[in-house]
Amino acid sequence: MERSKRFEVRSRRPVNLDTFVAEDPDLGLVAMDSPNDPMPSLTLVRGRIVEMDGCDEADFDTIDRYIATHAIDRGMAEEAMATPSLDLARRLVDITTPRIELIRLLSGCTPAKLCQIMSHLNVVEMMMALQKMRARRTPGNQAHVTNWRENPVLMAADAAEAALRGFDELETTCRVARMAPFNALALLIGSQTGRGGVLTQCAVEEALNLRLGLKGLTTYAETLSVYGTDDSLRDGDDTPWSKGLLASAYASRGIKIRFTSGTGSETLMGYEEGKSMLYLEARCLMLAKGAGAQGVQNGAISCVALTGALPQGVRAILAENLIAAALGLEVASGNDAMSSHSDMRKTAKLMLQFLPGTDFVTSGYSSMPRRDNMFGGGNFDAEDLDDWMAIQRDMRVNAGIFPITEDQAIAVRRHAGKAMQAVFAALGFPAIGDGEIEAAALAYHSDDMPERDLVADIDAAQAFLDGPLTALDVANALDAAGFADVAANVLAMQRVRVVGDYLQPAAVLDAEFVAKSAFSDRNDYLGPGTGYRVEGEAWARLSAIPQQRTAADMVPLTSGNAGVRLVPRGTATEGDDPTEVVLGLGPAFADGLDRTLCGLTHGEALAAIGEGVAAQGLQLRVVRIHDTADCGLIGWQAARLAGSGIGIGLQSKGTTVITRKGLAPLNNLELFSQAPLLSREAYVQIGANAASHALGHPPMPVPVRVDNMSRLRLIVHAMLMHKREIAAVDASAAGENLEVLPHA
Amino acid sequence: MPDRHDAEKDLRRKESLLPPEEITLQGLRDSRVAPEDVTIRRRTLEAQAERAVAEGYPQLARNFRRAAELTAVPGDTLLVLYEKLRPRRSTHGELLALSQEIIARYDAPETGAYIREAAEAYLRKGLLRMD
The missing domain is CATH 3.40.50.10150 (B12-dependent dehydatase associated subunit)
Known part of the structure; x- marks a missing residue:
């Protein structure tokens, strides 16, 4: 075969390590607009939905039934379904139509109708719409905090730094399930050392998840995965009703939840029924809304490379974020799992959420190096932070992460390590040495940490879970050891649970533990001069990256040593x-x-x-x-x-x-x-x-x-x-x- | 002063009366804050539900109302409830009985109705346990 040297060079570029697959609807390889997708339709008889998207009530699967019963506002349905999709698409982009009016109108749409609306929008229009439809006025971000060695001191240090950097939520998980209580504890202490009010979660199976919440160690969960076909949902061992009950169970303990869904999952599981990924995701989102979830994390999530392999896959991912926002849901908009080998392609995809802003621009920014990421490697990680800061500064955009200095980072990491040391000593857990604190303060990754006795840690973690100690004992231990600031924050995280404001849609807590949600920090975007603007203190912080130098510093006045x-x-x-x-x-x-x-x-x-x-x-x-x-x-x-x-x-x-x-x-x-x-x-x-x-x-x-x-x-x-x-x-x-x- | 562990084992969870503003570091030092004081209360969730209705979030409100009812249900029982609603775990009769029990024991009419609705849907779609 004839070879062009330029093609040959390009063939070795990272983008060509990515997979690109042609559409094949019968295999579920279609991001949006599958020929097998139904046309939108809805028939109401005396207020009852007897037909939806071409399917008679008698033939409804469980998801259809759940959506028809719980998600669709029957009072709005006739008006919504009678309005041409193109009109609705235009209103989504139109800066004079307020968010709340669209939420009301779109609450009467079927899944196929929502997809038809999306088909009329190009990505720039979707970004315009997302900027307006985002639930919370102030954008935010979520970090992943894990490490391969499951070292609790390093985890607390990483959590503290992430909190100081402005992440609103921190998520951890574990390699060894029985370490979960310590991981959750480290995340709580670390986060509240870095910045009071940061919400935390530990992604483990539901029973354990609830127990961690009951101990006061975590404040939210996003493990409630849903899928868009009956077979895939059953494969996940759930029904819409079981997920809905679980959502209420968490809320009954004052724990914030969001559902997890995303394009590509049904295709990956083999149960996509030939439908487009976006259509199935629209069903998931309506299921989540019907269950009363305040929000979702979506945007292909762990299937991003599958959706992304298809033509207009990245457009479909933006469309699923937009549908979720248009349904009034909080959106943690993906960008967490590895999406491409190419930095250019990865960044281009990121901009679709980064620029309009979402409630959480990523569903987990890897705050540590990739190899310590126990979520399967982060799309953006600790090494990319300065790039992220530079782009925010370039474009005057708040994508939820703020610059800090090296001194600040080291100091807060050390403080978190010492707080952990005090708590471990007071509660009788395996001792934390000064060497571990110093290593965690300066570490690159978990290999820089001294070895701990993992077996002893696991035993202690399990005893902690099974025993009577709660977050109140943690606060007491911190207070007694002179960490009154961290103790007060850990305690305040218990108080917010009693108040419950952070259960509202898209809620995060500010440093005064006041909930900023779709109710209290309403996105009021209506074009230029409205909505969230990067101003005041936020802009002062975002623009002053540590690398920035003054003119006087860059070109000093004469040193008097010109050599002549x-x-x-x-x-x-x-x-x-x-x-x-x-x-x-x-x-x-x-x-x-x-x-x-x-x-x-x-x-x-x-x-x-x-x-x-x-x-x-x-x-x-x-x-x-x-x-x-x-x-x-x-x-x-x-x-x-x-x-x-x-x-x-x-x-x-x-x-x-x-x-x-x-x-x-x-x-x-x-x-x-x-x-x-x-x-x-x-x-x-x-x-x-x-x-x-x-x-x-x-x-x-x-x-x-x-x-x-x-x-x-x-x-x-x-x-x-x-x-x-x-x-x-x-x-x-x-x-x-x-x-x-x-x-x- | 019962700790939360015991409270979770109570047939019906007791509700604290301590106002949230008294959950302070000084209160903790004076042993005036116990684990059951830092759990959300039925009335609080009902108020959040009212707020959700006012803001145009009826589904969220229904979830909060079910949650309000579930505040009375011990943690272990909550997990049993969830398990029984998973695919093919229960017979139609068991779900109907569960619905009745939840309504009667925990004053939880909305949750009870939700379980009954699930029973009907499971019957149609083969999601019940076959004995």
């Missing part, structure tokens, strides 16, 4: 010596600025040019140009003064030009505009070439390194130096001869 002393020796006049080349210097050269962008001292650059000129047997006269900072004009003036008619212009940042008397100011013989690339050797050759021009000899090529990133790296420095040069301009001062003396 330049002594004025009177006004420069036109020379008549044909062996004389004139070097014109910028106004701030070795007088306010010290180094070129390449890092040479001004003395070194000057000496190199002098060396090159001398090598050709000519003289160099050095003149300071006071009345311009422009490189071309500096050179032009130097040429006018030179007896040979050849002048060199040298700006303080190192940009250089060689020109001849009589050329127009912006014309030149040779221009070296990439100052960051001009090394000592380059300046020697520039000097030699200037002399060659004077002698009428052909110039030699100047050795310039090729570095495509130099402009990117140094453009701010260049701008700041140029600004300094301009500030040093004295428009009324004539050029001045300089004597070059070694640095004192």
Whole structure:
């Protein structure tokens, strides 16, 4: 086979490790608009739904029946179903139609109707709609906190750092189920050390999950998975009614829940009935709504690579987030499981939720390195945090994670480790040594942690679960050991359970433990000037990433060490010596600025040019140009003064030009505009070439390194130096001869 | 002062009367806060249900009302209830009896009706246990 070298190179790019599969509806390989999807329809007889999406009541499966009984608002159904889908799609995007009006109207839609509405929207329109339909006004985010070694000290440290970074919810799970009580405990103590009010959960099977909640160790759960066909739901050993009861059971203990669903799961399980992934997801979402769930995590979740392998799969994933929001549900919008080998593709997909904002932009940002992620590896992890911060700052977007400094991170991690140490000592758990706390404060991943006796930890964790101790004993232990701040926060997390406000849709707690929910922090987006805007303290924090430097810091005032002393020796006049080349210097050269962008001292650059000129047997006269900072004009003036008619212009940042008397100011013989690339050797050759021009000899090529990133790296420095040069301009001062003396 | 473990084993869970604002660190130091004081109460969930209705969330409200009823149900029994509603765990008669029992013992009419509704749906769709 003929091979193009470019195709060959591209074939090795990460994106080509991804799988792309053609649509095949009969295998369930279709993201949206399967030919097997029903057309929307609804027949009501005396307020009873007797037909839905082409299916008679007698033939309803359990999900249809549940949706017809619980999810569809029969009072709205006739109006909603009679409104053309295109009209509804337009109202979703229309900035003058408020969210609440759409929620009311769409509550009368069937699953097929919701899908038909989505089919009319492109991704930009869906993003517009999602920005408006999101339940909570302020966007948020959820982190995953796990580690391979199940080290409780590291887990607490990671939780503390994640909480300090602004995550509203933290989720852990365990490798060894019997460690769950300690993982939940570490997450609670860590989170409340980092920031009071962060909700936590430990994803384990329901019975254990409830017990952890009853002990006061966790405040929410999102383990309630639902699927869009009867067979797949039964495969998950549930019915809509059993899931609904479970939801009420959690609420009866004051525990927030959200359902989990997502495109692709039914296809993966083999029970998709030839329907599109989005249609089945719409059924899941209506089931969740019918059960009275306040929200869902969806967006393909762990099946993202399957949905993403299909044409318009990523569009379908955005559509499922939007349907959930349009049903009034809180949305934790995926972006948690690995979606692509390609950073570019991964980031592009992320933007669909990141830019409009969702209640939780990810269903779990991996706050630790990938190998410690016990959810199967995070799509974005600890190493990507700075990229995330930069993008938020670039676009003035709050995607739920805030920058902190290295010092802050280390301090909060250490504090969490010490709090854990105190609790373990007070409650008689296996001791935590100071070495473990220090290791956790500075760790990259769990291999950096000293070995613990896992068997002893598991035994203690199990005894803790089976015994009478609760979060109140944890708060007591913290208080007694001098961690009153953490103790108060752990206790406040018990108090919020009594109040129950955080059971409201899309609720998170602020640092004062006040619930911000769809009821108390309503998304009131109605176009420009409304809704959530990144302002005030949030913008101050998001914009001030630690990497940001001040101009004064980047280009310091002169250190007084320019590597040369330049002594004025009177006004420069036109020379008549044909062996004389004139070097014109910028106004701030070795007088306010010290180094070129390449890092040479001004003395070194000057000496190199002098060396090159001398090598050709000519003289160099050095003149300071006071009345311009422009490189071309500096050179032009130097040429006018030179007896040979050849002048060199040298700006303080190192940009250089060689020109001849009589050329127009912006014309030149040779221009070296990439100052960051001009090394000592380059300046020697520039000097030699200037002399060659004077002698009428052909110039030699100047050795310039090729570095495509130099402009990117140094453009701010260049701008700041140029600004300094301009500030040093004295428009009324004539050029001045300089004597070059070694640095004192 | 019974701890929560015991409270969970009670046939009917007792409800604390301690106001939430008294759940403070000082209260904990003075031993005025016990585990049963930090569990949500029936009336609180009913109030959340009313709020949900007012905000246009009728399904959420129904869930909260069922939850309000379930506050009286001990933890172990809650898990038994869930288990009995899973596919093919119960006969039609068992579900109907369960519905009656829940209504009578825990003053839980909405949860009872929900279980009865499940019994009918399971009957039609083969989700009942076959003896």
